[in-house]
Amino acid sequence: MKRIILSVISLVVINTSLLAQNIKKEAPKGFDVVNPSLAKGKLNYIKYKSKTVGTTRRALVYTPPGYNKNTKYPVLYLLHGIGGDENEWLNGGTPQVILDNLYAEGKIEPMIVVMPNGRAMKDDSSQGNIMAPDKVQAFATFEKDLLDDLIPYIEKKYPVLTDREHRAIAGLSMGGGQSLNFGLGNLDMFAYVGGFSSAPNTKLPEELVPNPTEAKEKLKLLWISCGTSDGLITYSKRTHDYLFKNDVPHIYYLEPGGHDFKVWKNGLYMFSQFLFKPVDPSTFNKYTVLGTKPETNMRNAEYPQILPDNRVVFKLQAPEAQRVQIDLGKKYDMVKDTEGFWNVTTDVVNPGFNYYSLIIDGVAVADPASETFYGMSRMASGIEIPHKDQDMYALNNVPHGDLRIKKYFSRGTNSWREMYIYTPPGYDTSTEKYPVLYLLHGGGEDQRGWATQGKTNLILDNLIAEGKASSMVIAMIDGNVGGGGISGFGENSLKAFENELKRGAIPFIESNYRVKTDAKSRALAGLSMGGLQTLYAGIKNTDMFAYLGVFSSGWWANNTELSDPQYEFMKTNVSTINTNLKEFWISMGGEEDIAHDNCEIMVKKFDEMGIHYKYSEYPGGHAWPVWRHDIFMFSQLLFK
Structure with missing residues (x-):
């Protein structure tokens, strides 16, 4: 077992007092008008x-x-x-x-x-x-x-x-x-x-x-x-x-x-x-009058705006509304001005991708000024706050792969399903076969998550261009089977997902894409609910997957006994698991990650059993900036 704790420079605490400087944020009226009574230079x-x-x-x-x-x-x-x-x-x-x-x-x-x-x-x-x-x-x-x-x-x-x-x-x-x-x-x-x-x-x-x-x-x-x-x-x-x-x-x-x-x-x-x-x-x-428009704004939308200290200014015209709020993890009451515009400036918002909603007279809706994303089990608005690690997913002048949206009929669920597929640069002109990463989203999200919120394609484009990651196909699967959402964490849903993975998703990829089909050329990874699905389907099928990535997840904390079926299988198959897995990578978004306690209990049990794994932490909690960093790190370990 190897633990890797990533060091990150902490942000400076902002001093909100401007009195020491006594400087206004913009020039007052008359600042450039001659005053005859004043001494002149x-x-x-x-x-x-x-x-x-x-x-x-x-x-x-x-x-x-x-x-x-x-x-x-x-x-x-x-x-x-x-x-x-x-x-x-x-x-x-x-x-x-x-x-x-x-x-x-x-x-x-x-x-x-x-x-x-x-x-x-x-x-x-x-x-x-x-x-x-x-x-x-x-x-x-x-x-x-x-x-x-x-x-x-x-x-x-x-x-x-x-x-x-x-x-x-x-x-x-x-x-x-x-x-x-x-x-x-x-x-x-x-x-x-x-x-x-x-x-x-x-x-x-x-x-x-x-x-x-x-x-x-x-x-x-x-x-x-x-x-x-x-x-x-x-x-x-x-x-x-x-x-x-x-x-x-x-x-x-x-x-x-x-x-x-x-x-x-x-x-x-x-x-x-x-x-x-x-x-x-x-x-x-x-010191500023206006903020910058985030990349998630709709074209020509002036608001929301991000101030340099990562506070966000919202402005919305809804003259007939009685009450308007912004729900950005914390709810903010907006104030209506005389022209019917509702205004509010938030506290400092965490860098990276953040979901938010408007609440108009008690109804949560997406903001028409921002792009929408499937999250929280519905369509919600998203805002991209500048992040110091944003170079990893920058749109650079490098060869780019493709994102493909495919419908397929699954024998696992006996229904039509959809997945997002990343093919690396040069896929269409090459004759070679590629390894595959099967990548799973979290609860309340779907197959779109890793592409839209996660920017996986841009992360891989940049890594492949730098020679830091192998060219690979990434299949972003809809993990919502047997109900999805919170129910997706239950035993029946986990079994249903394993069935869908083995009888639906993998057969579709291997029948329709030029990919390798051996275990050392397959990886499985996911965040939160997808991490639990990775544990459930991956540990039992190390003859199919040589790489597992578990992001912000872990077996439920109340399942602590080694006699529990989740651990019993591992306990009796330690040698096989350790031999078959080239990488078993577990990561958390720091102690503020809501899955941190579950994961701590789980890895202690792994230590007791002698399961080999690598552990990593990156501050940020249970959020997309952490998971973007996870795929950035994990993908560099694959298929080497």
């Missing part, structure tokens, strides 16, 4: 010699109210977009007004703001074809001009602090891409980095942050913001997704709007309040 143009370009270049410099040459200040380098120059922020964003108002309210630290021309070439005008190759290249060349020419000039001519902790860089659009590229590429120079609606010049995340550990150690703040109607939002999202996966603290700020100064002014208003002062990374995921 000053704007001045400078000229500096650029060895990089071989000419003298211009920049606009803002000094704060009360600027004193005997005081040393931190510096923010603020970059423009592809069609602008050193005047774009001034003309479109009035940064001096925004900053003056923030100073007056005591919300930002005194700082110098440098607005350069980010087009590092001799003719750096924004006139003409702004997409000309030499002009586009000049935005990349500006990195050298910034580091070697502009920053040294500013630090010579102005009383500024010259350590990285007092230097920030941010920009809009093309300048947002520059800020991410230059800031993250020079962590010894910048501790604060911000990208507002970053453009396609933004490097791939793996290039931006090749060393997440270093980024976590050196960055004081990484800010990524975008309007949700901006066509360039994919560049911000891909960066956020990578940072999320690699646990790099950052703010991912989404708001209504497109690619315009409404969004960028709000970005400056928010970003500047974090600069050059202590910040609490545990509050970062509280």
